[in-house]
Amino acid sequence: MSQTQSVAAQPTSIAKALAIAVCATALLAACAPANDAASPAADAEVPAIAPTSTAADDVAPEPAAPVSDAASGTVGGDGSQIVLDTLGETDLGSANLAGELACSFSEDDQPPLLYAMGVVGSQDPAQGIVKVAGYVEPVRAPGGFDGMTQNPTFTGQGKTIRIEETGEAIGGGESPPRPATLTYLRADGASRTIEGRWQCGP
Secondary structure, three states: OHHHHHHHHHHHHHHHHHHHHHHHHHHHHHOOOOHHHHOOOOOOEEEEOOOOOOOOOOOOOOOOOOOOOOOOEOOOOOOOOEEEEEEHHHHHHHHOOOEEEEEEOOOOOOOOOEEEOOOOOOOOEEEEEEEOOOOOEEEEEEOOHHHHHOOOEEEEOOOEEEEEEEOOOOOOOOOOOOEEEEEEOOOOOHHHHEEEEEEEOO
């Protein structure tokens, strides 16, 4: 080959070499892994968003209404009933109440729910008993027998009992009963009112 032909062939060889280099670069670029740094990972943890309160959540709860028991008439307190049982002859005999004359509260013609005795003209408290949920408990009222004849208030451990006459005497005789209410007030705020009759005398 002459020197002229050799010089003419050099540009063609260079062009081929450049073409092969470009193809190789393109192939390497296609096979290389994608750059993860350019975009966040698909499984990256997403920070939790704290729940926001709504208008309904911000409303303060209403105060609880007084607890009442329709069967017993108990209102308020811890929800337990005030149960007053009638007093039997054994209860009255075991109490050994001192006094001259007695007063009692009863529902209709039932045995008494409260029974007390006191001395006429004495300032010593009248002594009485009630039966609360099966247990006989002592109560007292100031002013002896005379203090019991007009809307007396009896007190005992954890309790206050108020008697209030609500009408005229029923019938005649020396000690006729009068319509009245007995209101039992317990130390925890519970109360119960019972309609009945209050009777004082021999």
